Every structure is written in C-alpha cells, then in structure tokens.
Amino acid sequence: MASEDVLKGASTLASYNVLLQVMFRVLTFVLNAFTLRYVSKELIGVVNVRLMLLYSTLVFLSREAFRRACLSCEGAGRNWRQVINLLWLAFPLGCLWGVLLVCVWWWMLQAPDPDTIPYYFPAVGLFCLAALTELLAEPLWVLAHVHMFVRLKVIAESLAMIAKCLITVVMVVSAPQWGLYIFSAAQCVYAGFLLLCYVLYFVHFLGSEEAESKLFPFRHIKDMLPSRVDHEPLLNWKLTTLTWSFFKQSFLKQILTEGERYVMTFLNVLNFGDQGVYDIINNLGSMVARFLFLPIEESFYVFFAKVLERGRSARYQKQEDVSMAAEVLECLLKLVLLIGLIIAVFGYAYSHLALDIYGGELLSSGSGPTLLQFYSCYVLLLAINGVTECFAFAAMSKEEVDRYNLVMLGLSASFLLLSYWLTWMLGGVGFILANCCNMALRITHSVMYIHRYFLQSEYRPLRGLRPHSAVIVVLGMSYALTAFSERMFCCDSGWLPRLVHVAVGAVCLLGVVITVFLTETKHVQFIRTQLLPRYSKKRT
Template sequence: MSSQDLLKSASTLASYNVLLQVMFRVLTFLLNAFTLRFVSKELIGVVNVRLTLLYSTLVFLSREAFRRACLSGGPGGKHNWRQLVNLLWMTLPLGFFWGVLLACVWLWLLEVPDPQAVPFYGPAVVLFALAGVQELLAEPLWVLAQAHMFLRLKVVAESLALLAKCGVTVVLVVWARQWGLYIFAAAHLLYTGVLVLCYVGYFLHFLPSEEAIKSHFPLRSVRDLIPHRAHGEPLLDWTVARLTWSFFKQSFLKQILTEGERYVMTFLNVLSFGDQGVYDIVNNLGSMVARFVFLPIEESFYVFFAKVLERGRHVKSQREEDVSVAAEVLECLLKLVLVLGLVIAVFGYAYSGLALDVYGGSMLSSGAGPSLLRCYSCYVLLLAVNGVTECFVFAAMSQEEVDKYNVVMLALSVSFLFLSYMLTWWAGGVGFILANCLNMALRILHSVLYIHRYFLSSRWAPLRGLQPSPLLCLALAVSAGVTVISERVFCCDGGWLLRLVHVGVGAVCLLFVLLALLLTESRLVVFVRTQLLPQYRKKHT
C-alpha cells in the first residue's frame, strides 16, 4: 500500500473514530446528567474515579505495549500474523495477573467507602476487574482490524456496546436504585461482553468468505486465531516481542501520566468522594472536545506514521516520497490541533460557568466548578499539541530511543505525582490541572526537540505548524476580551434572555475567528476538507 493510500485510510479511520468518540461522549454526557438526578455525588465519585481507574489500569497495562509494537512497521513491511496473534494472546494471562493484583489493592489497601452511601463496593471491584479481563478476549482481533483498516468494525462494535451499557444503566438507575454499585458493574460487564461478541462474530463471518481470499488476508481460518506454532516457524516474532517489552516498561509511566490525578485522589485521599465526583464531572465535560477530535486523530495517525516511516532509520535513508507525505501531514496536524486548542481555550474561559449551570445546576456552577473548567480549557491546548507530537515521535523512535525515553518518562512521572500532591493541597482540584499543564509542557518540549532533530538535515520543517497566522492570533485575542466582558455583563444571574445574549456574542466572535482562519490558513482548510472529512458515500459504494 502506498503512502498516499495509507494517508487516505488513516484519514478515513480518524473521521470514523471522531464520529465514534462524539457518540460515545455525548451519550456519556447525557447519562451523567441523568444519573446526577438519581444517585449521590459520592457514588458517582467512586464509580467514575476509583472503579474506572481500576478498569483502565488493568486494560492499559495489559494491552497498550502490544498494540504499539504490533502496529509498527515501515511501508511494505511484512508481519507473520500467526506469530503476532500468538504474542497478542499473552494479554489475557497478563490481564488475569493485573486483575488479581489490582483487586487486592482496591479491596484491602484503599479506604473503603461508607456502605450506607456507596453500597456493594467489594463485589463491584471484582466485577470491574472481570470486565477488563473480558475485554482482552478481543485484543488479537482488534489489532488485526486496525492493521488492515477495517474501518467500520470498531465503530459498529463500540456503538452497540455503548448503547447496551447506557440502556441497562438507565433502566437500573430508575427501577433498581437500591442495587448501588451493582448497577454500574453490570452495565460495564455488558459493555465489554457485547464488544467481544461483535469482534468474534465479524471474524467468524469474514475469514471463510471470498472477500478474505480476494484481499489476501494473512489468516485463512478460525484456527489461525488460536495460539499455535506453525510448522518450521518460531512461536513468536521475537523482534516484535522485544519491542513490546520496551513499550511495556514505558506503559507504567505513561499510565501514571495519563491517570495521575486519579491515582493521587485514590491513594492519597486529598479529596473526599463527593469532591472527586464533582472534579470528575467537570473533567469529563472539559475533555469532551479533546476526546471527540484529538484522541481519534492521535490513534489513527499513529498507525499512518508507523506504516509510512521505518522505525529508527535516519530521514535521509528513507523514501523521499514517504518522508515528504509524513512531514506535510505532521505540519497540517500540528496547525489543526493548535488552532482548535486556542479556540477552546479562548471561548472555554468565558463560557465555563454557563456550561456548568446548564449541565448540572448550582451543584456544579457554584464553588470551584467554573475555575476547574476554565483551567481545563487551557490544558486542552497543551493536550492537543502533545497528542500529535508524541504520536509522531513514538512511531519514528528506534527501540533504543524508546528505552532511553523511559528514563525521561520516569522523571516526569515522579515530578508529576509530587506536583499533583503539593498543588492539590494548595489549590484543591485546580492543582491537579496545573500539575497536568506543567507536565504536558515538558512532554511537548521533549517531542518538539526530537522532531526538530529528526528533520534538521532535510528540507522539511513540519514544526512550522505551531505558528498560527498574525491575523488569526489577533482575532482570538479580540474574541477573548469581548467574551470575558460579555460574561461579566450578561451572565449568569440575569435570566435566560441575557444568557442568550452572551451566547450570541460568542457566536459572532467565533464567526470572526473562522473568517480569519479561512483567509489565512487555506492549506489547513484544504487538508481538513480532503483528508479529515472524506466522502464516505463515494468511498464505500
């Protein structure tokens, strides 16, 4: 597959993932707004912080390194997929190990919530760990689907699983509220179960089909999905296995950086369960756009960069066409996420209070809620840039460079935990976001320096994507000032009419920013129109 074909596939995959994330976050957003009316914020805090952290830690440590290693490879690189499938099945025993270990920690080493306010904590811990292990049953199939660009499978599978989870949660919250944490544990088990069934059902149908034969799919039968040693071949691809081990050592550190504030809240008890619930709701609201757009782009274009570039090779020793496409895409992606991040930071500051008041009422809009969301709006800018820079760096690094970066990640992890603890005692929940901002800025600096060195001896300079046009900067600065004044004059105690005026002011300012963008960033507009908004009907008919 040529680099242009890979770009088209990665762009379409990113678009599908954006749609999936939009649906996922909108449904979760509405589900949280609904459950807030029926359950306590303490129960929300235990589910969304502690139990979700157990699940995410288990699956991340069990599969992230395998995903990154097995999806790596230059253009035209050939994998022995039987050996990779054997390697990927190792996620299951690894998941059992982490499930038992983490469940013991969650049950015996952490503070147990009040059973009157949060009933059935112990069984819920076991069920959430079981849900994580259950999801790992689909891991070899997930990697196969991603590597071969089965674009719609992930969307359909996760959509069905999410709809099942939301439906069960709504029914049980209304009709069986006394079940407490059993409600959310049962819904999560159903989610992972439907996910596994969708992937298994798809491949059981696909492998014997003529489509698999015509597309030269590397696996021929269901037996190839089961771990076994082919005649005359090693059991595993040991090169990929060693790369997996390098990523595995790094995954501990990345998980701490990704979920650091949850670990601090869970293990150091710096916030009550109720305050954790409020922080998590605000955090989810603030991260919606990041998960809608930035995370799908990062996941999809990591696959693109990993396939176009040959890992660890100097830029001049690679095909010029591949490097040119990669540099151009990286520049456009940096410009895209920078512009989106600046827009979110500018308008998020002036509309945080209104958003929280509409979403959760005075419980969220009073107190520290608006300050949390304002800080998070600025953090999203750093999150956006870091996602793109790191997805390129991790795709281009050699195994030795990955191992060296583990030392950097270790230093960042230690400093982040220390900053989180100190800043939280000083500024409450805002301290978590400030610590995240400082940590993310350091990660961006490391990635930018790597990209600069990578392209230094070439004619490409993709870091120019981090330089917005002067007219766009002016439009954003004017919009920031106007919307802040509008918030103080019209929002949020003067009734709905004045709130609508405040929204109208923001809409006019946003149009002003978009006009400046269209006038000065035509190359970015073309990239978004041709790559991130593909014509699905033409492509799949």
C-alpha cells in the same frame, strides 16, 4: 500498501473514530446529566474515579504495549502467526494484573461507607471481570485495525456503548438502591458486546470471497488461536523485545495519563463527593480532546508507523514518504493548535454558563467554573502533545524508546509530587496545573525530537505550531469581548441576558472561523480532503 493508500486509510479511520467518539461523548454527557438527578455525587466519585481507574489501569497495562508494537511491525518481517501468539499474551498478563489490582483495591485502599455506597467489594471484582473480557478481543482488534476495518470498530463500540447506557438508565430509574451493582453490570455488558461483535464479524468474514480477495492471512476463526508452526519459533524475538520496551513505557504513560486519579485514590486529597465533581468537570472539559484529538492520534500513529521506517532519520528514508509525512504532521499540528486555542479563548467566558446548564448549582457553584476555565487551557497542551508524541513514538528506534522511558520515569515522579503539593494548596485546580506542567515538558521533548529528525532535510513540519497573525488578533479580540459579555450578562439574570451572552460568543466564533478559512487555506484543504468522510469519498 502505497503511502497514498495508507494516508487514505488512516484519514478514513480518523474520520470514523471522530464520529464514534462524538457519539460516545454525547451519550456519556447525557448519561452523566441524567444520573446526577438520581444518584449522589459520592457514588459518581467511586464509580468514575475509583472503579474506572481499576478498569483503565488493567486494560491499558495489559494491551497498550502489544498494540503499539504489533501495529508497527512491518520492519520486523511480519509473520501473522507469531503476531497472534504475541497478542494472546495480553490476556494472561491481564489476569496477573487483575489479581494484583483487585487485592490493592480491596485491602490497601479505604473502602467507602457501606451504608451510603453499598456493594463496593463485589463491584471491584465485576469491573476486573469486564476488563478481562475486553482483553479477549485484542487479537481481533489489532487485525481489524491493521487491515483498516473501520466500520467494524464503529459498529462494535457503538452497540456496546448503547447497551451500556440503556442498562444504566433502566437500572438507575427502576432500582437505584442497587448502587454499584448498576454500573458494574453496565460495564460487563459493554465488554461482552464488544467481544461478541468482533467474534461474529470475523466468523462471517473469514473464508468469504472478500477475505480471499484481500489476501487475509487466516481462513478460519480457530486460526486466530495461539499455535505453533513447524520450523518456526513461537514468537518473533525482535517484536517481543519491542513490546517489552513499550510495556515499560506504557506503565509510566499510564501514571501520567491518570495521575490525578491515582493521587485522589491513594493519597485521599479529596473526598468521594469532591472527586465526583472533579471527574464530571474533567469529563466535560476533555470532551473535545477525547472525541477529536485522541482518534486523530490513534489513526495517524498507524499512518506514520507504516510510512516511515522506525529508527531512521528523514535523510535515509524514501523522500516521497518523508515529504508526505512532513506535510501531514504540519497540517495536523496546525489543526489541533487552532482548535485548542479556540477552546482556551472561549472556555474562559462560557465555563460558568455551561456548568449551570449541565448540572445546575451543584456544578456551577464553588470551584466548578474555575476548574473548567483552567481545563480549557490544559486542552490546548493536550492537543499539541497528542500529535507530537504520535509522530515521535512511530519514528523512534527501540533504543530511543528505552531512553525515553527514563524521561517518562522522571516525569512520573515529578508529576505525582507536584500533584500532591499543588492539590494540597489549591484543591482540584492543583491537579490541572500539575498536568499542564508535565504536558509542557512532554511537548518540549517531542518537539526537540521532531526538530532533530527533520534537521538534515528540507522539511519543517513544526511550522504548524505558528498560527497566522490575523488569527491571533481575532482570538484576542474574541477573548476580550466574551469576557466583557460574561461580566455584563451572565449568569444570574435570567435567560434573556444568557442568550445575549451566547449570541456574542457565536458572532466572535464565526469571526474566528472566517479568519481561519481566509488565512490557513492549505490546512483547510487538508481537513476537507483527508479528515471529513464525505470529501474523502469524493476524492476516491
């Protein structure tokens, strides 16, 4: 593929992923608000922290390394038969992780009170089964991602999420006494729908004229099962060792990503009720990060991995590819920086109001607003880290990935210790502060790598981390005005003062957006032509 085609595909994939994640987060947002009225916060804590931690740990550790290696295996001399054989190893690896994790969740962790939260042990087994079901779709997911079948992912995950929400709503209303069985069944339905959609699509696609015109490497669905070709090794050794390097890294990255849940689960620093409140605020605070930053990171990792040759500095790459990669990286950094700054500024004054509208006094009283205010600042670091690590992981050599694993090991250990200490002192806020410290260290490492990478070239993509001075001034004024508005009008004086507070924020936000459009013209043009689907279509 030409670099322009790869950029176009990555941009389209990012756009669809953003729309998909928006839908997911909206559905989850509404679902959480709905279930808060029917189930206890203790039950929500067990599901969203304990059981979803089991699910995410099993899936992430089983497939993340295979995804990162196989999505950037052009330089290894791609042999799709060997790639498929390697990808199928994710399922037996998931079975091994499943046995180990289920034993830990059954016998090493404190079980909730069966009178208030029944069916805990069957729920653990069902969540494990759902994770293994999703792993069966992994070879198909990688094939679809590499060949830019963006609509497939949107349709499959949309149908799966809708089915999960419908099952949850119906069972919560009709049979709330089933407790954890409700959420276990919904998770199994989600994984089953996901697998079914991928299988049906490829059954229909393979052998079609479209598949032949695109020179798709397989003709029948059975070709996607593991098999050996005569006179060829079963696996590509170079790709296998790269997978092993990413596997060691994924273990550490999972600890950093889900560190607060591990601390809550294994060290019992918060009870199930407090875990439920923290998780709801965590989901609310990270909504933008999940539906916007994560799809951008995933999609443009594919772009950087395809355009740049892994392990070679910018000086020894094709200069037209380096130029495009540097321009894209700079624009992405500026985009996520501006979004993160806006969230941090406006999150301070509107956290209390948002929680009061969303969950009532259950969330807006106590430490809830403070948690969300701190999380708004954390989102800024989360945004920058996603893009910088996205580039670094796509460009690093295997040896550099191995060295970074040692850095991640140190960060993981320090994060767990810092989380425990700060949470013991400050409660839920301690988790967020520990995350901020670790994210800042990860950003520093990635920024240093990017600086070295482009040091001997004329490109300086890190300029994307310097916003225009006019934008900083307008953001500072907005912070002062909205903070004053919150103190004067929010949030216990009825709806009219609240509307005034919202109007002040809307005017300030409009001023920020206009300033960005007038001062950041280059990056606005990038967003219009590469990230918004309608403009991308016009460009083609």
